[in-house]
Amino acid sequence: MVEVNYSQRRPSTVISIDRIPELKGWRQNGDRIEMGACMTYSEMEDPLFAAYVPSLAQAARTVGSPQIRNAGTLGGNLATASPAGDTLPPLAALNAQITLRSLRGERITTLSNLITGVKSANLGRDEVIVKVSVEAVDGPQEFLKAGTRNAMVISVATVALVLDAARRQVRIALGSVSPVPLRASAAEGWIADQVNWESPSVPDKEAVEHFGELVASAATPITDHRSTSGYRSHAVGVMAKRALARALS
Amino acid sequence: MRNCETPAGGGDELLAQYTLNVNGKACGVTKGRVEESLLYVLRERLGMTGTKNACDQGECGSCTVLLDGMAVCSCLVLAASAVGREIVTVEGLTPPDGLNDIQQAFVDHGAVQCGFCTPGLIVAAEVLLRDRPDASTLEIKEAISGNLCRCTGYGRVISAIAGAAEARREAQGGC
Structure with missing residues (x-):
């Protein structure tokens, strides 16, 4: 809409999908949570939803302003495919499945297959995002964001962490530190072996430090007008340690 | 334009x-x-x-x-x-013959200088006090976090909204 307001884009056709009930809100389907593409950030802040997908609720709370959160949607965040999209790291850490539909049929894809580069989504001209499905994970989730202030801020760096107790996995995804959302796989594998899964905790403080270093080294950030590459790497390391500590507390 | x-x-x-x-x-x-x-x-x-x-x-x-x-x-x-x-x-929130309580509170608290941001702030305050009549200062700040004002520094805006909220609570308590 901003591009339209600034005459950078002149749509030849407009199709409103605002009032399609199937694209709205969220629902529980077995052990999965399904979110419609038109689900707004405000709806993600709902405590009922937050109980199932806390990292997305936390991410939604950090987006723009109340006005933006009332209008902006999950599908919009995905299709925009910005490196700074705040819902993307939680979706990456949750192994989200994204359903796309066109007259040719329906396909289900992953975040890493959908988002291929900076503001570049593998989305056909005839395709719409219909829904996003994530598992209702047994275990805590955290989302942390570094920015220049608390409101109306585009992320400098973000971290989403999911502690999947059933699979004994720690999954961590980073935002704004590479062209696409990034999973810190080496850090994930290493810390999973350090966690005492009987009563989730990390006995060794040095292990938490090393986890932060591994996460920081996974980032491949650039320096731009919002931050420097060095600060972004440092920030994701600090936020990773903090997210792990909160998830284990 | x-x-x-x-x-x-x-x-x-x-x-x-x-x-x-x-x-x-x-x-x-x-x-x-x-x-x-x-x-x-x-x-x-x-x-x-x-x-x-x-x-x-x-x-x-x-x-x-x-x-x-x-x-x-x-x-x-x-x-x-x-x-x-x-x-x-904002026209729809304004009574035909004057100001509503939030608008009056903005005047009383000196929360207006150039006035350009005021209509947006009035609408944001209206929805806050509808949803959270007991809004804390932090909640007021979050509710207006998407409204830029380059004149007042927000202090008087926040006190105007808090004042309107208090007046509504008193009016309800008095019933």
């Missing part, structure tokens, strides 16, 4: 004809281009200039209106997609 520019190639724009429900009245829009924002249509097609236009990109909150009871930046809403929805602007 940027929307008024003749498109490159000219003359091939999609014309739209639709009716919006603004402040309880059916308002016909004719010969609008289909990509026009709700803000543009309110101001330029319907002549309702209470809603202000500053950034056209959702950063400033000057254009805040209620869409089905939710505060949104009208510059980010496609006007044609607001068909069938209830739109309330």
